[in-house]
Amino acid sequence: MxxxxxxxxxxxxxxxxxxxxxxxxxxxxxxxxxxxxxxxxxxLALVVALVFVVVALSVHEPAAVPVLAMPASVVVERVGGGGIDLSLSDFALFAAFWAALLLAKRPFSRPMRTLLWLSAAYQAATAFTVLVNPYLANTVEWFHAWLSVGGALVVGWAVGRSGRAGLGLTLFLLPCLGIALLTLAKAASQLAAGDTGPVYLETPYPMHKNFVGMLLAVAALVAYARPSWVRWPRWFALGSFWLCTAGAFGAQARQALVGLAVGVIVLSLRREPHRRRSRLILLAALPALYVVYLAVREQLESGNRFNSANQRLEWYADAIEVWQRNPWFGMGLRWWSSERTEFVFQPPNAELEMLSAAGVVGLAGFLLLFVGGLVPLWRMDPRFGNLAVTLLLVRFVSGQFDLFWVAVQVSVPFLLIGVCLGAEEHARAAASGTPDEVGGRAPDRALGRVPALVPARVPAPRPRPAEVAP
CATH class of the missing domain: 1.20.5 (Single alpha-helices involved in coiled-coils or other helix-helix interfaces)
Incomplete structure (x- = not known):
């Protein structure tokens, strides 16, 4: 040598x-x-031991904590009180954020920087309501929203940029499959007892049907997208898609079913190199939207003012009344939990929630974040951008029919979008031959032999036979 x-x-x-x-x-x-x-x-001894284990893992693998946060991101069990009511997912995300901020690879890609700036613009727009309405829950929710968007993006970036995107998405999907099995088992037991109502899980921790439905809809879309850089077997992705879809139907969360149908349509219509998706699934997605429409129309015509559809109409009117009390800056984030009004409900619509909580200024920042965020994601390489665009769009669409700023339901989509952004940059580094900073590992090997992005002015390889995805 x-x-x-x-x-x-x-x-x-x-x-x-x-x-x-x-x-x-x-x-x-x-x-x-x-x-x-x-x-x-x-x-205390166990806590100290756990801290040392986490630090030791980070020394050996800088992305260890963000990767381990992927399965913890679905734990909605809530802790705290007195205005500080957060989920265990939030605490895991908070710890992973600092590890990602200190140890993740830089620089951020251009789409990642754009999304972070849009997140900062949203935080600036909602800062006015924090100043105008000084109370604890308002301040806590302002930081919580930052963690759910910007913090989740940084954690996801750390996972994807380190070459652990496939592992991270797998660790996210596995607990979702467990929740889907529990949901189907509970639905079957209810049906056997003659109960055709929605499913509310109590084990291993309480889970609302809307949370279960939305989480399983996101997991189903991740499985249906089956990005090539994840390298899942077709049988695993297809089985996971149908299992999570069945769980979402079992939970009977209508807004989740609408989001799932919209996501499947987007993924089916957007092209991806070397992959051709069968569009026969549209024959199931479109009727699913029609079934939801019929169910809502039936409730509206029933005359029962306490069913979910008519109750939402009443809450919409009440939310507008709350907004009119401070049109520009709103009544404060989580005003319904602060006893500042006679109303104690969270508006089941994203725009009405923003208007009542942060006024016209806050709504402008919200629309800038979500509508503006679609632009950089739409321009990404389709192998990475298709899933990212779908996740952001589905969260926005489902938020038209239910609570928006809820733990996990916001952070998980942005966490997964961050994984897509990091994975794209990792593949770009592999294409340009940039050596990995950690241990001299080749980027393509770290990601599991991801096909390199084609650099500019380099002839593209001869197309392979198209793969027919589910």
Whole structure:
């Protein structure tokens, strides 16, 4: 081996040796700390051990914490009180955000920067209502919205840019499949008892039917998209799609079914290199929209003012009344939980929620975030952009019929969009031959042999036979 080769080998081996030594040192410290704390407080000892494990994993693999946050992102169990009512998903996302911010690869791609600037514009627009309406829940929700959008994007970017996009999406999908199985089992038991109503899960933690339906709709779209860079077997993606779709129908969340149908239509109509999707599924998506329409019309004509459709109409009118009390800046984020009005409901429509909470200024920032965010995602490479566009559009569409700013239902789509953005940049680095900064690993190997993006002025390879996707 030549001298230059020996020097390069030593340069690559030194960080690995340093990282291994750091992990061993942290392990020794963790064992000693647990030994000291265990006799007096076992809980504290376990927390200290967990912190040391997380730090050790980050030393060995910088994207470890963001990747581990992917399955935790679906845990909607709520903790806290007194105006600080957050989910365990929020806490996992918060921890992963700081790890991603410190350790994720830079620079951000142009679409990623655009989305972050749009998120900042939304935060600036809603800052007025925080200043005009000073109370705890308002301030907490302002930071929560930032975490659910900007924080989730950064965490997803860290997963995709590190070459762990396939692993991250798999870890996200697996708990969703478990929730789908639980939903179908509960629906079957209810049906056997003569109950045809929606499903509200109690195990392993309480889950509302609208949360279950929306989460499973997103998971079904991820499986249906089956990005080539994830490298899932066709049987796994197809089985996951139908299982999550069945779970969404079992939950009977109509807004989730509308979003799922819209997402399938978008994915079926948008072209993708070397893949041709069968459009026969449109024969099922369009009738599903019609079935939802018939169900809503039946409720509106029933004369029952307390069913979900008529109740929404009453809430729409009440939300407009709340907005008129402060048209420009609104009554504050989460005004319904602050006893600032006689109303105690969260408006089941995205625009009415923004008008009543943050006024015309806040609504302008909201529309800029979601409508403006579609532009950079639409211009991405279709292999990465199709899923990203669909997720953002579906969240916006479903938010027309139900609560919008709800834990997990906002953060999960932006988390997955961040994964798509990071994966595209990782593939671009592989195409340009840029070496991976961590351990000298080749980018295409880290992503699982992703086909390289075709650089400018380089002839594209001869097209392969089209793959027919589900």
């Amino acid at each position: 030549s001298v230059p080769a020996l020097v390069r080998h030593a340069a690559h081996a030194l960080p690995r040796a340093t990282g291994t030594a750091a992990v061993l040192l942290l392990g020794a410290v963790a064992v000693a700390a647990v030994g000291v704390l265990a006799p007096t407080s076992l809980t």
